[in-house]
Amino acid sequence: MVLARLKSTVSGCAVALACGAALPGCGEEPGIVEPAREGLSIDVGEIAYDVFLTRQLNLAITPDEAFYQGPPPGPGRTFYGVFLQACNLTSDEPVTTTDDFVVEDIEGNEFEPIELPEDNPFAYRPTELGKDDCIPADGSVAQQSPTAASLLIFDFPIESTGQRPLNLTITPPPGGGEPKVIELDL
Numbered sequence: 001m002v003l004a005r006l007k008s009t010v011s012g013c014a015v016a017l018a019c020g021a022a023l024p025g026c027g028e029e030p031g032i033v034e035p036a037r038e039g040l041s042i043d044v045g046e047i048a049y050d051v052f053l054t055r056q057l058n059l060a061i062t063p064d065e066a067f068y069q070g071p072p073p074g075p076g077r078t079f080y081g082v083f084l085q086a087c088n089l090t091s092d093e094p095v096t097t098t099d100d101f102v103v104e105d106i107e108g109n110e111f112e113p114i115e116l117p118e119d120n121p122f123a124y125r126p127t128e129l130g131k132d133d134c135i136p137a138d139g140s141v142a143q144q145s146p147t148a149a150s151l152l153i154f155d156f157p158i159e160s161t162g163q164r165p166l167n168l169t170i171t172p173p174p175g176g177g178e179p180k181v182i183e184l185d186l
Contacts, residue, residue, distance in 0.1 A: 031180030
């Protein structure tokens with residue numbers, strides 16, 4: 001009985017190894033060779049970033065009106081919110097989060113987030129995080145919101161939203177490792 005179980009286990013391992021060799025990209029770190037999927041946490045430097053949701057914002061309705069009180073997008077343009085969390089889950093030392101986010105469409109057009117007012121409680125702000133600390137902070141308005149995330153707002157030409165996929169590149173602060181890419185789910 002033990003020998004049969006051992007043979008079965010060895011056979012199963014051999015099949016798994018063979019299948020793994022046939023699947024390109026197996027074992028590669030998400031966000032480097034191929035974009036990571038939205039909703040999956042990826043490590044950029046020593047910070048784990050997780051884009052929970054990307055969606056078009058309508059600043060004339062609740063709850064979107066609370067996210068941004070500035071001028072509306074211009075004609076032929078639209079705002080998209082990228083709701084994300086950033087956490088220091090690995091380093092015992094404080095680590096600074098990035099402020100370098102760029103969205104690129106398939107034609108190579110690049111977009112940076114618009115600057116949000118300092119008093120915006122939903123805005124993502126780079127900061128130093130201690131071990132197990134996150135943005136947004138526990139108990140904050142952003143963390144208590146339905147997305148439980150901080151916000152980056154991008155101003156896109158409407159035609160760019162159809163030029164998918166749109167990829168978000170997160171570049172860590174200098175010396176923090178290599179950039180990672182997340183495919184946004186629009």
